[in-house]
Amino acid sequence: MKYHSTRNQAELVSPSKAVLEGLAPDGGLYVPSELPQIDFASWLNHDYQMIAKKVFKIFFSDLADTTIKKIVNLAYGKNFDTTEIVPTRWLDSETGIMELWHGPTLAFKDLALQFLPYLMQAAQEKTGLKEDILILTATSGDTGKAAMEGFSGLEHFRVIVFYPYNGVSSFQKRQMLSREHNNVRAIALKGDFDDCQRGVKELFSTPNFVQTVSEAGYTLSSANSINIGRLVPQTVYYINSYLEAVSAGKISYGESLSIVVPTGNFGNILAACYARKMGLPLGKIHLAANQNNVLADFLNSGVYDRNRSLVKTSSPSMDILVASNLERYLYLKNPNTDWIKSLMQDLNSQGKFKVDRDIFDLSASWANEKETSAAIEHVYQKYNYLIDPHTAVAYASQNKTDLSGPTLIAGTASPYKFMEKIFTSLKQDIPADDWQSIQNISRLTGENVPQVIQKLWQLEQDREFVIESNQMSEIIQEEIK
Numbered sequence: 001m002k003y004h005s006t007r008n009q010a011e012l013v014s015p016s017k018a019v020l021e022g023l024a025p026d027g028g029l030y031v032p033s034e035l036p037q038i039d040f041a042s043w044l045n046h047d048y049q050m051i052a053k054k055v056f057k058i059f060f061s062d063l064a065d066t067t068i069k070k071i072v073n074l075a076y077g078k079n080f081d082t083t084e085i086v087p088t089r090w091l092d093s094e095t096g097i098m099e100l101w102h103g104p105t106l107a108f109k110d111l112a113l114q115f116l117p118y119l120m121q122a123a124q125e126k127t128g129l130k131e132d133i134l135i136l137t138a139t140s141g142d143t144g145k146a147a148m149e150g151f152s153g154l155e156h157f158r159v160i161v162f163y164p165y166n167g168v169s170s171f172q173k174r175q176m177l178s179r180e181h182n183n184v185r186a187i188a189l190k191g192d193f194d195d196c197q198r199g200v201k202e203l204f205s206t207p208n209f210v211q212t213v214s215e216a217g218y219t220l221s222s223a224n225s226i227n228i229g230r231l232v233p234q235t236v237y238y239i240n241s242y243l244e245a246v247s248a249g250k251i252s253y254g255e256s257l258s259i260v261v262p263t264g265n266f267g268n269i270l271a272a273c274y275a276r277k278m279g280l281p282l283g284k285i286h287l288a289a290n291q292n293n294v295l296a297d298f299l300n301s302g303v304y305d306r307n308r309s310l311v312k313t314s315s316p317s318m319d320i321l322v323a324s325n326l327e328r329y330l331y332l333k334n335p336n337t338d339w340i341k342s343l344m345q346d347l348n349s350q351g352k353f354k355v356d357r358d359i360f361d362l363s364a365s366w367a368n369e370k371e372t373s374a375a376i377e378h379v380y381q382k383y384n385y386l387i388d389p390h391t392a393v394a395y396a397s398q399n400k401t402d403l404s405g406p407t408l409i410a411g412t413a414s415p416y417k418f419m420e421k422i423f424t425s426l427k428q429d430i431p432a433d434d435w436q437s438i439q440n441i442s443r444l445t446g447e448n449v450p451q452v453i454q455k456l457w458q459l460e461q462d463r464e465f466v467i468e469s470n471q472m473s474e475i476i477q478e479e480i481k
Ligand SMILES: *Cc1c(COP(=O)(O)O)cnc(C)c1O
Pocket: 107, 108, 109, 142, 143, 225, 262, 263, 264, 265, 266, 267, 268, 269, 317, 318, 390, 412, 413
């Protein structure tokens, strides 16, 4: 497999190079030069790790089979609290929740970020890269801790994440400020997620900055979903969940299964599109947005317009107006690099662009705060099952569309990460401190507090470090001196 930028098909790079670079030098995103057609029916009795190995052999084809086998076993092992890795909880015969939050940081980001560090290490060996790697990452809350956890203590890697000051949940903040190794660090930026993401992207394309980092002995990379090394691992769980639905007798192979994805940066849903394009018999793929509904508007009208204010919602990981991975989706629908470049130019200069909506093969709707609360309450009352606000946005959004037939909703975070919204939705008092809240959530679920949370509460927290958005470069240089 080779990769090239969404803005230039002529220059092909190896998988290892694409993973180490993160963003292509021309500002585009790396995409696979082809998507293979796979007969997934022959994978029916595979477990999660076997599916992962087969997918990675195709997409990370410059790594040895033994390496892939080794790193898959490291990435998807006892660090997840279930051997199934991603179990599906069927609420009834029509609707299932893919529980993507059984990893160490309790959100779906772990599925890629428990693997990416080992992948980068292998790529580093493969390419003979001598320098250490400095990973800069913007986070709306979940990627930050997942990246810190994945790279924690890993030799030759430094991670600095930027999260929006006052823009993450108190649980997420505690996660990022509690670390076991000094090679990872979180910094609060006065701004929103888009400011964090723009700032990081700008640094990547600032020659002076790249030069300074290089003189300090580092090569830059990214753990955001602009990195193809995050996208590929996310295709694995759609394949796994589809095949599992067949094994469980919910569908027979070939029957369609619709997918609903609570979306922010468009990475998770794009992985579903890739899986379908490779031949997985998924039915409709539905994008769910919160009140920051720029993507839902786009899919319904063809006009992408980021000229609106960002609203803080109870699903902060979706509080995004500029979704990076949309560029990859547009490329998938129309692989014309000049067209992509002109759209991105329009986005930069006017904050908007327009395409013919007939090219889309996704449906979309969005849910407001009231509908999100109602979904949390409804699912709890009817099925005795707690869903987090992001999953609830997806649940509420799918009610506004006709998906018909069995449907899987991507359950992207554990309810422990966003406790306040759960209490208000269930019309319960919000306890004075987080530990009490955790015990109340545990009581609602009828299960013990997850071990990773118990461990988190034993760690000492760093003081929050807050910077202005124009201080990023300076602070990073200070950090790596
Ligand atoms: C990151 C995240 C999302 C959004 O996923 P994208 O890949 O950015 O679209 C949704 N829910 C949760 C809990 C997340 O952490």
